Amino acid sequence: MKLDLDKLLNRVDAIPGNFHIAIKVAKMLDDFNVNIQELSKIIGTDQSFTVQLLKLCNSAQFGFSRKIVTVNDAITRLGFKTLKSLVFVVVSKGSFNRPVEGYDLSKGELWRNSLSCAVYSKYLAEISGYKDPELAFTAGLLRDIGKLIIHEYVKEEYDNIINLVNTENIGFSEAEEKVLGYNHSQVGAKIATKWNFPKVLVETIEFHHNPKKANNDCVDKKLINIIHVADSIAMMLGIGIGNDGMMHSLSMDSLENLGIDINSVGIETLISDMVDLNSEIDLLMASIS
Amino acid sequence: MSNVINIGMSQIEIASKPGTVLVAPSLGSCIGLAIYDPVSKIGAMAHIVLPDSAKILKPTESCGKYADTAVPEMLKKLFSEGANKNKLIIKMAGGAQMFNFEKGANVLNIGLRNTLAVKTALTKEGLTLIKSDTGGNKGRTFKLDVQTGVFSVKLIGQNEIEL
Numbered sequence: 212m213k214l215d216l217d218k219l220l221n222r223v224d225a226i227p228g229n230f231h232i233a234i235k236v237a238k239m240l241d242d243f244n245v246n247i248q249e250l251s252k253i254i255g256t257d258q259s260f261t262v263q264l265l266k267l268c269n270s271a272q273f274g275f276s277r278k279i280v281t282v283n284d285a286i287t288r289l290g291f292k293t294l295k296s297l298v299f300v301v302v303s304k305g306s307f308n309r310p311v312e313g314y315d316l317s318k319g320e321l322w323r324n325s326l327s328c329a330v331y332s333k334y335l336a337e338i339s340g341y342k343d344p345e346l347a348f349t350a351g352l353l354r355d356i357g358k359l360i361i362h363e364y365v366k367e368e369y370d371n372i373i374n375l376v377n378t379e380n381i382g383f384s385e386a387e388e389k390v391l392g393y394n395h396s397q398v399g400a401k402i403a404t405k406w407n408f409p410k411v412l413v414e415t416i417e418f419h420h421n422p423k424k425a426n427n428d429c430v431d432k433k434l435i436n437i438i439h440v441a442d443s444i445a446m447m448l449g450i451g452i453g454n455d456g457m458m459h460s461l462s463m464d465s466l467e468n469l470g471i472d473i474n475s476v477g478i479e480t481l482i483s484d485m486v487d488l489n490s491e492i493d494l495l496m497a498s499i500s
Numbered sequence: 501m502s503n504v505i506n507i508g509m510s511q512i513e514i515a516s517k518p519g520t521v522l523v524a525p526s527l528g529s530c531i532g533l534a535i536y537d538p539v540s541k542i543g544a545m546a547h548i549v550l551p552d553s554a555k556i557l558k559p560t561e562s563c564g565k566y567a568d569t570a571v572p573e574m575l576k577k578l579f580s581e582g583a584n585k586n587k588l589i590i591k592m593a594g595g596a597q598m599f600n601f602e603k604g605a606n607v608l609n610i611g612l613r614n615t616l617a618v619k620t621a622l623t624k625e626g627l628t629l630i631k632s633d634t635g636g637n638k639g640r641t642f643k644l645d646v647q648t649g650v651f652s653v654k655l656i657g658q659n660e661i662e663l
Binding site: 315320382443446447448449450451452453454456457458459460461462463473474475476478479480482483484486487489 | 508509510526527528529530549550551552555556557558559560565594596597598599600601602603604605607608610613636637638639656657
């Protein structure tokens with residue numbers, strides 16, 4: 212069964228939850244001349260959203276002794292970039308923290324996986340000298356948005372997808388594309404484009420399983436490599452692992468691009484360090500529960 | 501009513517209270533290792549992430565993270581609770597692997613290296629693995645009921661089976 216992409220995109224016409232706030236805020240924060248009062252006003256339009264955002268800003272991981280009580284205060288003390296990534300965390304929870312049956316993920320599993328990928332991406336950005344670790348966090352958080360859209364179709368065609376994985380010796384995403392016409396990364400990128408996500412996020416969504424397909428027109432190939440490696444390691448560690456299991460491959464070029472030694476010492480040291488971030492992920496989850 | 505203890509990455513838990521089930525959830529390349537004394541009904545489980553602490557440039561102090569340190573630590577805890585070395589039943593699950601399509605990608609076979617490292621660490625202690633369910637490319641959940649001594653494993657998308 213091939214997906215009718217137009218029909219599918221029309222079906223998910225409405226932007227879920229408060230994503231429109233996040234996108235507007237992200238665009239405003241990219242402008243150096245942003246008007247802080249205007250920004251506060253947009254964030255403050257939704258009361259429960261503001262409450263959740265301030266709760267997250269006041270969580271232990273930021274360690275402020277004096278409580279942040281207004282959006283203005285949050286902007287001043289956390290800075291634009293951190294605030295932007297936290298805005299995306301708050302709006303993403305509604306979409307990601309739900310069962311995703313087609314991938315055999317119960318409630319909370321894709322949410323933990325997405326937050327883990329976000330934290331791991333930020334870490335990889337920092338150790339590889341990438342210019343904007345907060346952007347890496349947001350890109351890691353959102354890269355699997357397509358799973359939310361196509362999981363029902365994956366459920367229907369799961370046997371055919373697995374059959375192709377086994378008979379043609381290909382990865383799960385490639386098999387998804389062969390059976391459904393599109394894989395979850397491509398569908399995610401289409402939706403993100405429709406919702407006016409910044410181009411850099413559309414590209415990390417589209418190429419997170421296949422960074423080699425990212426051509427020279429892409430805005431930020433290093434970020435694609437970061438998200439690909441973070442996604443792969445979260446999967447390897449079994450975090451929010453679904454019925455696509457570990458049927459994906461990790462590009463050696465991406466590891467090399469981030470300056471990671473391609474030998475067992477280099478890889479195992481990286482994983483050992485990344486596992487130590489799990490307490491931070493637990494804290495993040497608890498802060499937004 | 502069973503009391504479930506979830507064992508996160510790098511953790512080791514020991515239990516003897518009737519009704520307790522030790523669970524290593526969402527194992528990818530990690531290993532769930534369970535050691536059980538059926539006479540004293542004491543069980544231990546570790547969620548091992550990596551094979552060898554000696555290979556890590558700056559290893560953390562968490563014994564449960566590495567196979568070579570997790571095994572002696574589990575035994576230390578079991579013996580201090582009164583488990584008998586000659587009675588131990590040892591099983592493990594996990595050690596799955598990502599697809600390797602590229603030349604040189606064997607370096608990513610953490611699952612296999614974990615599996616081998618656990619066996620080596622047990623041999624070093626004069627112990628033998630009774631049964632295991634490792635490899636492949638699907639996630640697993642591994643359980644030990646310390647009252648009944650039943651070990652079980654569930655591959656994602658399949659029914660739970662006794663190991």
